[in-house]
Amino acid sequence: xxxxxxxxxxxxxxxxxxxxxxxxxxxxxxxxxxxxxxxxxxxxxxxxxxxxxxxxxxxxxxxxxxxxxxxxxxxxxxxxxxxxxxxxxxxxxxxxxxxxxxxxxxxxxxxxxxxxxxxxxxxxxxxxxxxxxxxxxxxxxxxxxxxxxxxxxxxxxxxxxxxxxxxxxxxxxxxxxxxxxxxxxxxxxxxxxxxxxxxxxxxxxxxxxxxxxxxxxxxxxxxxxxxxxxxxxxxxxxxxxxxxxxxxxxxxxxxxxxxxxxxxxxxxxxxxxxxxxxxxxxxxxxxxxxxxxxxxxxxxxxxxxxxxxxxxxxxxxxxxxxxxxxxxxxxxxxxxxxxxxxxxxxxxxxxxxxxxxxxxxxxxxxxxxxxxxxxxxxxxxxxxxxxxxx
Ligand SMILES: *Cc1c(COP(=O)(O)O)cnc(C)c1O
Numbered sequence: 001x002x003x004x005x006x007x008x009x010x011x012x013x014x015x016x017x018x019x020x021x022x023x024x025x026x027x028x029x030x031x032x033x034x035x036x037x038x039x040x041x042x043x044x045x046x047x048x049x050x051x052x053x054x055x056x057x058x059x060x061x062x063x064x065x066x067x068x069x070x071x072x073x074x075x076x077x078x079x080x081x082x083x084x085x086x087x088x089x090x091x092x093x094x095x096x097x098x099x100x101x102x103x104x105x106x107x108x109x110x111x112x113x114x115x116x117x118x119x120x121x122x123x124x125x126x127x128x129x130x131x132x133x134x135x136x137x138x139x140x141x142x143x144x145x146x147x148x149x150x151x152x153x154x155x156x157x158x159x160x161x162x163x164x165x166x167x168x169x170x171x172x173x174x175x176x177x178x179x180x181x182x183x184x185x186x187x188x189x190x191x192x193x194x195x196x197x198x199x200x201x202x203x204x205x206x207x208x209x210x211x212x213x214x215x216x217x218x219x220x221x222x223x224x225x226x227x228x229x230x231x232x233x234x235x236x237x238x239x240x241x242x243x244x245x246x247x248x249x250x251x252x253x254x255x256x257x258x259x260x261x262x263x264x265x266x267x268x269x270x271x272x273x274x275x276x277x278x279x280x281x282x283x284x285x286x287x288x289x290x291x292x293x294x295x296x297x298x299x300x301x302x303x304x305x306x307x308x309x310x311x312x313x314x315x316x317x318x319x320x321x322x323x324x325x326x327x328x329x330x331x332x333x334x335x336x337x338x339x340x341x342x343x344x345x346x347x348x349x350x351x352x353x354x355x356x357x358x359x360x361x362x363x364x365x366x367x368x369x370x371x372x373x374x375x376x377x378x379x380x381x382x383x384x385x386x387x388x389x390x
Contacts (some may be wrong), residue, residue: 011346018045021365021372023351033351034376036365039185039217039329042244042286042295044365050247050285057281064277066270072280079287083226085235086257090264091275093250095216095242096129101254101269102179102212102238103133107153108263109210110176117152118176120212121168123159125187125356126180128214137179139187159184160192162199169207177210177238178203182228185217185363188356189324189331197232210237210260216252217329220244221290221366224300224327231326244366249282251275295366299327305373306330306362313381319388321358330362334388341387350379360384 015023015031021044023031036042043050057072064070077089090101103120110118122128126139135143136151144150155172157164159180169175178200184190192200204211213236218228222244229236237260242252252274256263273279290296307323310332314320321333337357345352353361360380364372 011343013346020044020046021368029349031346031349031351032372032375032379034362034364034368034380035351035353036363037248038353039222039243039363040246040248042220042222042247042366043289044367047247047289047367049289050282053281053285054249054278057278060277062276062278063273065272066274070275070277070280072277072284073275076275076280076283076287079284080241080253080255083287084239084255084257086239086255087261088256090254090256090269090271091280092242092252092254092271093273093279094129094252095214095240096131096134097271097274098216098240098242098252098254099128099134099137099179099214100131102214102240103137104269105238105254105256105260105263106177106179106210106212108268109260110174112263113176115174115176117174119153119155119172119174121165121175121178121209122154122156123180123184124156125159125184125190126214127184127186128179159187159190160196162196162203165200166203169203169209175207175209177212179212179214181214181216181218182231183218183223183326183329185329185361186355188333188359189329189361191324191326192228194232197229197234201232201234201236204237212236212238212240215239216242217363218326220286221296221299222328222363224296224303226290226296228326245286246279246282247286249279251279251283290366293367296327298369299366302364302368302370302373303327303330305370306364306376309373309377310381310384313377314384317385317388320384325362328362328364328366328368332360332362332384334358334360334384338387341383344383344387345380348379348383350376350383352380 124139128134128137133151319335355361
């Protein structure tokens, strides 16, 4: 019997090594990785420049502490500020920690205005993490069940419903922030369109609310912009990052601008590991590669190739509800639960995911090429056809 806590229904495979968009198991069988460890391995596997940069960093210093200056962290903070047009960065180790920081910050912002019970508007089908505050902000009962009492101070509305958000503001006088993903990942690849993004920015300005964008999954070039909110040209007050930022080395960040900046002082928040030299070296290399190799432009092209390829290959097939996404976030919604497809794809040498029960989710590395897209379509489309014909 395994001594691991049973928190994942793991697939019966273990990978020994990877190369680009391919992973290899213990028997030498190779798999096309169309998930990249859930939007984490931005540069694919065994990327030479990333390997070199973390090896070099490990060879000089791995960890010091936030009790001291960390030049690599300052450098990465400058890069993220420049790319986002935002002001300040707090580094942590994961997405839920980044969101915890954002939630604490929003409450702190409220308390400064003498709002003793601040509330944050959150969305249906949102995913913000598994800590107590972030699972309370998450819009999925399965994530919350059994962990009550939930953290209070969240008000939920349907995703993209500006009228509902406005109405909450009229009835709740303690609202301090709106928190959402510009593309919902776990929720099934649901996209906040440009008009909604701009209306929400205007409403937050009008009401003095912080706009918090959870960019943990859709950030770091994946949608064809550095961050999902850049699609509409708006800027949030707070954004959170993690997953793809370190290409596999754990790192998270909570980024602030304008009235959300300058709120925390020493003692208000912290992290032992957050922003250590190793993680920041991985972050710097990831961002440099995306920029220098034009990986955002490529994400748009390759994402379109996957969607168009799947549309063509599944044209006229009953049971396909929608094929959607932005850049390298791809959702193929079927009319029935399709979790079984994950195992069927694995057997066929393809790594995919199913989320929200009926949505096949593809989150390939940003180094995925149009050739890889064709390979993916030629492997996945027949599996979907067969699955739907059963
Ligand atoms: C994965 C995810 C999180 C949680 O990140 P962890 O690193 O698992 O804590 C939060 N928000 C979004 C949008 C995510 O996709």
